[in-house]
Amino acid sequence: MPASAPVLSVVVPMLDEADVLPLFIERLRPVLDGLGEAYELVAVDDGSRDATPVLLQAARRTWPELRVLRLRANAGHQAAISAGLAAARGAWVVTLDADLQDPPEIIPDMLRAARAEEADVVYGVRTDRSSDSAFKRRSARAFYGLMRAMGAKDAPDNAGDYRLMSRATVDAVNALPEDHRVLRLVVPALGFPSTTVGYVREQRAAGASKYPLARMVRLSVDAVTGFSSAPLRLATWFGLGGFVLAVVLLGYALVAKIVGHTVAGWTSTVVIVAAFGAIQLLCLGVLGEYVGRIYATLQRRPTYYVAHDSLRDSSPAPADAEERPHRT
Structure with a gap:
């Protein structure tokens, strides 16, 4: 100095x-x-x-x-x-x-x-x-x-x-x-x-x-993805939890079909597609944030x-x- x-x-x-x-x-x-x-x-x-x-x-x-x-x-x-x-x-x-x-x-x-x-x-x-x-x-x-x-x-x-x-x-x-x-x-x-x-x-x-809601959210995302890799592990747990939930709901759909409380095929299809779709989108979003940071770093x-x-x-x-x- x-x-x-x-x-x-x-x-x-x-x-x-x-x-x-x-x-x-x-x-x-x-x-x-x-x-x-x-x-x-x-x-x-x-x-x-x-x-x-x-x-x-x-x-x-x-x-x-x-x-x-x-x-x-x-x-x-x-x-x-x-x-x-x-x-x-x-x-x-x-x-x-x-x-x-x-x-x-x-x-x-x-x-x-x-x-x-x-x-x-x-x-x-x-x-x-x-x-x-x-x-x-x-x-x-x-x-x-x-x-x-x-x-x-x-x-x-x-x-x-x-x-x-x-x-x-x-x-x-x-x-x-x-x-x-x-x-x-x-x-x-x-x-x-x-x-x-x-x-x-x-x-x-x-x-x-100069910090509207959008910038506050961006700051929070940068803080989370820049400080820890925990969200990546969280995505894995979400995937496992989604699988268990889908199995449980599938069992419920089968029981509902047996007792005649549902339209054939409708409940099981909607439940499985919605559950897995939501989990996949969430996990892809988390992975995308980390990939984006890697891409920005490589661009120099x-x-x-x-x-x-x-x-x-x-x-x-x-x-x-x-x-x-x-x-x-």
């Missing part, structure tokens, strides 16, 4: 955050300036199509610690965080969303906890999620329950992507070869010493959520493209040097 590297890097993925960005800067800058230590704010613009890039460039004129990392196209929330981690230079790195649901004011608490307890990771844990909808709270409990059942026992409940990591942790994450990684499971799986800092989750300060396509880094691209660069592909 260079001698001029900051003590703290704060990585913030941003996608169309023009409405909330002024409020975010107003709250975050006093916190970072008050640390009394060298820092950098790595704002990862994930292909925003609103005024976010303009506002970031305007803020850089009066905030020299602000560093803008612009991706060529939208790569997704987790990929944007990975891009920021790859670029961050600090001895400690915080990942934080710009919506102000996770208050930046606890960053000093995270840093103190890491140093006092000699922890490599400090998770921000939501002690009060009353600002979230009932559906989101229930789905979050179901998600973390499923992850624990699959072996992710080190992942703290109600901990999202608000965390502080040591340089050793960040280097370990950056060295991982896997694609479409879900950091809220990958970081605990490393097994580095960790602790937690609690906070009350707030309402989004402005703008709209970059997960994101860095179009501009204000730290390194202060002077015009050749056209062939503007895009730098990266894999996560």
